[in-house]
Amino acid sequence: MYPFTPGSYAPANGWYVAAFCNEIGEELLSRWILNQPVVLYRKGDGTAVAVEGRCPHRHYPLGASKRVGDAIQCGYHGITFDAGGKCTFVPSQQTVPGVYGIRAYPLVERGLWAWIWPGDPDKADESLIPDMTEIGYDLPGYYARPFYYHHVEGRYQLLNDNLLDLTHLGYLHASSIGTPDDAATPEEREVTDRYIRSRRYMRNTPPPPVMQERGWVEGPIDRISGMDFHFPGFHAGIGDVRVAEGQPRAGALLRSSRVWHAVTPATKTTTNYFFGMASPDRDSVDDAVEYLKPVLAEDIFATVEIEKIITTLDELPSELMLKSDGTAVLGRRALQRMMDAERAEREAAQ
Template sequence: MYPFTPGSYAPRNGWYVAAFAEEIGEALLSRWILNQPVVMYRTADGTAVALEGRCPHRHFPFGESKRIGDTIQCGYHGITFDAAGKCTFVPSQTTIPGVYSIKRYPLVERGLWAWIWPGDPARADEALIPTLDEIGYTLPGMIPNAFYAMHVKGRYQLLNDNLLDLTHLGYLHGTSIGTPDDAATPEVRDLNERRLSSRRTMLDTPQPPLHMENTDYRGPIDRISGMDFFFPGFHSGIGEQRYPRSHPQAGQIINTSRVWHAVTPATRMTCNYFFAMSATTQERLDRAKITLKPVLDEDSFATEAIEKIIQTMDELPPELMLKSDVTAVQGRRILQAMMDRETLEREGLDAATA
């Protein structure tokens, strides 16, 4: 499925953001994740739990069910499951069938996020979750804030593509956070097992319009912009603006921020999109929450408009690639390899059990 091989759309063995930690509480939170309904809540001892979001009896959604203590009572026939996914009560009989249980997904809270592992739970190694250090969450003097949990009517890879190619900043976001220099400046890439990183350093470059919120200075600046893509769906962005060599305060930081984009497939052709950010003051964050909303809307718009074109055309012509696509293509290849590995393993398993 574009831009992947037919049938594949996202790896299952990987940590995805299921929700902001602050979204998970007393109430049952329901969300589609990789084409499965999932329900989340926080138990009395504060543990965030993610369970299959569908009663195994008649497929009724647990998100529309009732929480009783730490258990979920299905809103339809009252069958009840505890936080481990074990059935604890069947209203119509006194014994509970051995098969009666639902999947509990590995769910780990780290930073602002609750991370879910939709694939084989035996492989859910927490060491694979981005550490708070490597995403710049622990930088001294920086305050992290969860901004928006969104639902976008486009496949998850369209947002990955978006975030792996920041040459769009000066165009899609030309009135806010980017300038043509974002595209004109070559990026430096670095790949390791965990993430694909890219950085641009722009010297003596015009300030993007929105950046002027943070300073009365209107002249050129030095700017660093970059993104680290932690597979399969988390993008940690870096932004730093300094006074340029020509300025009396040369080298001094005007503003620095981290932005975090988590993209999680909802269904095959829709996704969940979680945006968070850190800055040096809460005041800057409060302002950014407002001013960045239209920027996020532009990304959603692009994603949904492209999705519509992909779905409507009979035959989608192959994309014409540019040098700046190296990062996005590398990101796609890594995801495709993850999916291919899963397919092979599944087939091996099928062959072994055949």
């Protein structure tokens, strides 16, 4: 489906963010992930787990069920599954055949996030989780916190496309975090087999409105803005602001932030969207929770409105492709390649 080839929706073999770690606790958390209902919770020993969210007996939502110790007892007929997915109790039977069970998903907590592997568990290689150093998570002196979880009524790739093309900052976010220079500045790009890195180095540029309005920064600045797309669904951003060359204290670091957007398909046309941030200045991070709300709301507005348009149109005309779409195109291709490989494997297995 758009913007992928017909029948292609999302790669299954990859680490997606299922939740912020701090969302997972004693209570059962229901979430659709790659068009499957999933339940997340933390065992008595503190380990986070993810299991299928649908009882295989009559499809009742296990997330609306009951914890019994580390197990989930289906709220409908009481069939019970342990944290590994194994069925341990059927109220109407004395014995439980060993084949009874639900899927248990590989789930790894790293950084602020609980990473899930929706595909073939045998392929769930933890070294494929984005490297915490590479994403700027463990920078010394930086304070990181999760900001928002949003359930977005639009397909996930619209959010990936958004993040793969930061020329939108000066327009969609013209009143806050962007300036026209975000689009006008040439992009530098680095592509590996795990991520695509995009950077813009803006020299002697006016600060974005939010920096001016809040009195953080005056006069011309040098600004680095960039985003790394770690396949299949994680974007790590960088925003560094320094006194511009030629000014007194030229090169002094004025503001620094790392932002993380995680984009996880929920259903075919809805998305789990996670945003978090870090900065050396704890107050500025806490402050950002408020002033970034309308910024994220703009991205979500774009996603929802575009989803409505492409859903209503009979046929979606071919897109106008700009030079600035290079990164988004590479990002789409990376996902398409993963999906093609999975399909080839499925077909070979048949």
